[in-house]
Amino acid sequence: MTDAGRGGGGDGAVAAPGDLPVPDDLPAVAAVGAPAPAPAPPAVAAAVAAAHRREWAFVLAATARVTGDLDLAEECVQDAYAKALTAWAADEVPKRPAAWLTVAARNRALDLLRRDVALRKRLPLLLDEPPEPEPDFPDERLRLIFTCCHPALALETQVALTLRLLCGLTTAEVACAFLVGEATMAARITRAKKKIAGAGIPYRIPDSEELPARVEAVLTVVDLVFTTGHTAPAGADLVRADLVDRARDLARMLRTLLPGDAGVAGLLANILLTDARRAARVDADGRLVLLADQDRALWDWDAVAEGRRLLREALRRRPPTRHALMAAIAAVHADAVSWEATDWYEIIGLYDVLQRHWPSPVAALNRATAIGFAFGPEYGLRALDALALEPCLAGYAYLAAARAGMLGKLGRADEARAAYEEALLFTDNDVEREFLASELAALAAPGAQRLDGKS
């Protein structure tokens, strides 16, 4: 972000269009109403695409502060990006694209508002005195995040709004992430925006009293985007790289905006340390490679190093946050030169801490799996069977898959086969299905069970 963009945060709110702070490299807003453009040169198109990826949230947040209405702000920001294509081609790509886009979007907003009295009446913020600047949060994006991740919205709606408003995904792209139709997603987003406006969900940073719980809600949303991308619930690919990248971008954004927050550091650490394995998780033919069999040279060791640095910082908070503990577990894997060298006792200990502070059936399942690797499949199986009646895990493919693996190692082929078949019922990810099917097929061949201690 630039100083010019930031400087426009508060004082532009009631200014007439001509009074808006204009960055020195901002071309006159002559592009407004320009004749139909020729296709933008590739370099300009790339610059606009990059600005869309990097600056969308900043520009939208700054514009929403002026309009007080998310719909109108979105429309104006889209308009600004469209104008950038022609204006940047005609002149040059500005040194500070965010500032250029913000001014263009605000000019558009003020233009629309000046012309439309009815619209202006609907939008109280523009007429109000601008709120006091908050020196701790000089960036408007935090307001936008807290609005999108407000607890008065359903979690899936929070995620959808975050992808749409913070990441600039189209409704079609958000629908694709959720595996729902575009019309369904459009209706959900419209309903959410109506609730924000109608119920008066505020566009501001929560009070310090509420802040920890509200930050936690934001982390949950970003984590959900990450886990959905890390192992896609359905489809041809194991990883939805677009979602993983978006989650990492969001976590980095939060890190910039809340640099002292250990929860944010823990989340980013977990994303980096976990996603570092991406290149090793499928082989050249796109088949799933278990952690046990991954070529660790393919891991992204730069990401691991960054994740470790963040983790050290996150672990200073007591008790450690949920994501910091998950990152710590990922770091134990990264510390091991091979699968055989994995410190399972450390991992079990970390899961114990996780269970004590943030009990969850999925963490219990992972702990049971770690017990199997540490003490042998019969112990792991016993720990897994204790979770058999856990309602949250009914229909969870990984419980059946973990049981299948341990039963296979114990030579209980019939039960293993049934467990693999059960796991197959519960996953729609093609790569996982293929893996489960091949394990099942290997079991069917007598004497083909793996006896090397790997699962």
Next chain:
Amino acid sequence: MSKYLVLIYENEADYGTLSSEESDTVTEAHRTFLADNKDAIIGGEALQRASTATSIRKGVVTDGAFVETKEAIGGYYLIEAPDLDAALAIGKQVPARFGGVEVRPVLLWDV
């Protein structure tokens, strides 16, 4: 400022189990709530039991509440707040030991 209706949903049967001292503490809790939020509260009433309700659907009068649920509306407050966060902060203080509250924004007419 916006108006919000805070609907108090509680299990009426639980109120039957209260001693008279305990009933007094409920009344006292509402008094405290009213005193603490007097600037924000526009109005509010406690209602008689849902069994005293009469419903009318398409002109047909029937005995009972419109929707039969374990937790019934037992009262309401009409409040004024700058935004939903402020309204929820007040809603959290509403005494509702046998249930909870629903915070509904009041529709403003564009005239």
